[in-house]
């Protein structure tokens with residue numbers, strides 16, 4: 021792999037400085053409360069893909085701890101996708117249970133007293149309505165939440181100050197539009213619930229410095245034997261958003277025996293990290309900077325692009341030291357047994373690396389909560405962690 025001079029990215033981004041970053045903001049409940057108000061409740065937050073709600077009447081409920089609410093996504097009979105607070109306007113019962121999904125066939129009924137809403141959020145029926153005092157059904161629809169989509173990804177915003185397009189700010193320009201997300205429609209999910217601050221979790225992902233050490237039995241095997249230093253192909257910053265791009269290592273790559281079989285079939289797996297995917301990959305090449313692009317859409321959504329497969333992370337902060345890490349891996353729909361095998365191989369190979377990552381999340385949180393360190397020391401390959409902390413600090417402190 022290409023070795024380049026040291027401290028490349030601090031030269032590229034001098035505005036980020038080189039000072040250590042305080043750990044206090046990752047352990048303070050007061051800071052976390054401010055992050056919820058000043059960051060999460062004002063940002064566009066991804067809640068999945070539009071294909072998950074294909075048919076009119078399809079609905080999904082998402083528990084949004086960092087918004088202190090539960091939201092309902094529903095496709096109306098007019099084809100529109102809408103988001104609402106999942107809260108009945110009668111006395112506030114959650115209309116649908118958390119994490120429920122299905123097809124409501126046009127109507128959702130609160131089980132407490134039976135108020136009925138249609139799939140566009142309007143209040144349609146109130147049992148024993150005549151016994152209420154001046155009840156105006158027209159203003160008692162479900163409370164809407166701003167929703168927009170980008171490349172099939174659904175975003176919602178509790179208190180939008182700008183449109184999704186403005187928020188993304190030409191994120192990656194036209195480049196990402198070329199990625200064939202619609203070809204990769206099958207996804208698998210892991211959802212670990214971890215005793216870790218959301219930023220500590222994210223930091224463990226947005227740098228390659230840890231790869232030779234933490235992933236020496238997995239990801240590192242796709243690098244040359246003397247692999248001791250990770251060097252990114254590039255790092256790109258767009259406002260609060262950021263990209264870590266890894267370069268090709270194809271010439272050096274020796275897959276495991278099972279990986280070799282999977283790649284003959286046309287590997288759509290984490291092995292693609294080393295540029296190993298077969299078949300026509302031109303659509304991927306057009307959309308990507310390197311062979312692996314880790315795109316962080318501020319604050320908590322990651323799209324990890326590879327050749328032939330991509331993954332997403334939604335990092336859901338629950339408390340200052342608790343986060344749910346929702347991981348999805350997207351593959352082409354398997355049409356043959358060998359494609360199913362490739363997808364399974366990819367899923368498992370990726371999981372092995374993720375388990376190594378997870379093993380340090382909670383341990384790091386315990387370490388910083390001990391008070392034994394005051395600052396994170398970030399080196400050049402960890403500069404996106406620095407960018408993340410500085411962005412959060414700036415937004416929290418106004």
Ligand code: FES
Pocket residue numbers: 108109110111112113130131132133134135
């Ligand atoms: S709280 Fe929903 S019908 Fe009463």
Ligand SMILES: [Fe+2]
Pocket residue numbers: 224225230234235373377
């Ligand atoms: Fe990792």
